[in-house]
Amino acid sequence: MDTKILPITSENIKLCADAIKNGELVAFPTETVYGLGANALDETAASKIYAAKGRPSDNPLIVHVASINGVSAVVEKIPPLALKLAAAFMPGPLTLVMKKKPCVPSAVTGGLDTVAVRIPKSSAALSLIKASGVPICAPSANLSGRPSPTTARHVYNDLYGKIPYILDGGSCKIGIESTVLDLTSDKPRILRPGGLPPEKLREVAGELETAKEDGVALCPGMKYKHYAPKAEVLFSAYYDSMSQSICDWYDKLSQSGKKPVIMCLSGNAEKYGDRATLKVGKTYDDYAHNLFADLRLADDRCYNVVIAEGVEDGGIGSSLINRLIKSSGGRII
Ligand code: AMP
Ligand code: MG
Numbered sequence: 001m002d003t004k005i006l007p008i009t010s011e012n013i014k015l016c017a018d019a020i021k022n023g024e025l026v027a028f029p030t031e032t033v034y035g036l037g038a039n040a041l042d043e044t045a046a047s048k049i050y051a052a053k054g055r056p057s058d059n060p061l062i063v064h065v066a067s068i069n070g071v072s073a074v075v076e077k078i079p080p081l082a083l084k085l086a087a088a089f090m091p092g093p094l095t096l097v098m099k100k101k102p103c104v105p106s107a108v109t110g111g112l113d114t115v116a117v118r119i120p121k122s123s124a125a126l127s128l129i130k131a132s133g134v135p136i137c138a139p140s141a142n143l144s145g146r147p148s149p150t151t152a153r154h155v156y157n158d159l160y161g162k163i164p165y166i167l168d169g170g171s172c173k174i175g176i177e178s179t180v181l182d183l184t185s186d187k188p189r190i191l192r193p194g195g196l197p198p199e200k201l202r203e204v205a206g207e208l209e210t211a212k213e214d215g216v217a218l219c220p221g222m223k224y225k226h227y228a229p230k231a232e233v234l235f236s237a238y239y240d241s242m243s244q245s246i247c248d249w250y251d252k253l254s255q256s257g258k259k260p261v262i263m264c265l266s267g268n269a270e271k272y273g274d275r276a277t278l279k280v281g282k283t284y285d286d287y288a289h290n291l292f293a294d295l296r297l298a299d300d301r302c303y304n305v306v307i308a309e310g311v312e313d314g315g316i317g318s319s320l321i322n323r324l325i326k327s328s329g330g331r332i333i
Helices: 010-021 041-052 068-074 080-089 121-130 152-159 197-206 242-255 266-272 284-300 316-327
Strands: 004-006 026-030 035-039 061-062 094-100 113-117 165-169 179-182 189-190 232-233 258-262 275-281 307-310
Touching: 004 152, 010 026, 010 121, 026 121, 026 152, 026 232, 035 041, 035 121, 035 266, 035 275, 068 080, 068 113, 080 094, 080 197, 121 316, 152 165, 152 284, 179 197, 232 316, 242 258, 242 266, 242 307, 258 266, 258 284, 266 275, 275 284, 284 316
Parallel strands: 004 165, 026 165, 061 113, 094 179, 232 307, 258 275, 258 307
Antiparallel strands: 026 035, 094 113, 179 189
């Protein structure tokens, strides 16, 4: 199968919406990362996503809809808190887990009786959902285990030959995935930190629990290997003399014949002298925006170890720490 990258035009939205209606897969931009979409009401179409990505079948998909009516179409009963959260944060990088309606096939929910729903903010994503006339289930459009894609080219490099179309909406604004919040337990519970910081959620939802990652399949996707480039990733804890320790690791790795690179904020780059760096930007938001792209860039430039700077916990920093711990496979220095 040939894979076409298509600019966002009304003709291409229609072409891709028709493909979705016909049970095919389409990759599309959102404000978080690129999604690999299928008709969420079509079991066979949803199954194709798992095959294309090499995704374990017990890892459920997020259902993308264009409005609160779209949420009602897939959720048994929308709890009052979901309406409050939707008014505050939707469209946006928040996914809510609620009891599913029977029309949502179990291939979409990994066999669970709940469904994860989100209204994306990206206008291309909203246009595609509206033109398709169906909810679109979509995980990130990468090969399972690889860094999530934040450009059409990342999707192409991972899924060429496996899907017909990629809608190209440029680079994703946020760059990491949505925050997943479970509304089916007594207290709302963050299953996956993401683009919407917990502090903002608490302003509306009050006290929140955070799911412990102890292997229990609360958010099944969190137990699998994630976000890994070919290079080994070492993640530094955040502390005052972090840059000195990073330099020591860099020098030790270089001496042992490795080709390391330091992933750092641009304001810190001079602390690393003439060592190789990948600058992720000035702020933690920039770090989130560039993280996955720079992990892929490290591979393209043939570095075989990425030493990633730590960040302070809180805000988008908490989500960055989550992604970097996973990406490093827990190799924390
Ligand atoms: P991805 O779309 O690849 O970013 O992954 C979606 C994330 O949402 C994964 O970690 C899934 O395990 C999680 N998820 C999707 N549906 C549910 C659900 N019904 N209950 C709990 N977690 C879910
Ligand atoms: Mg993913």
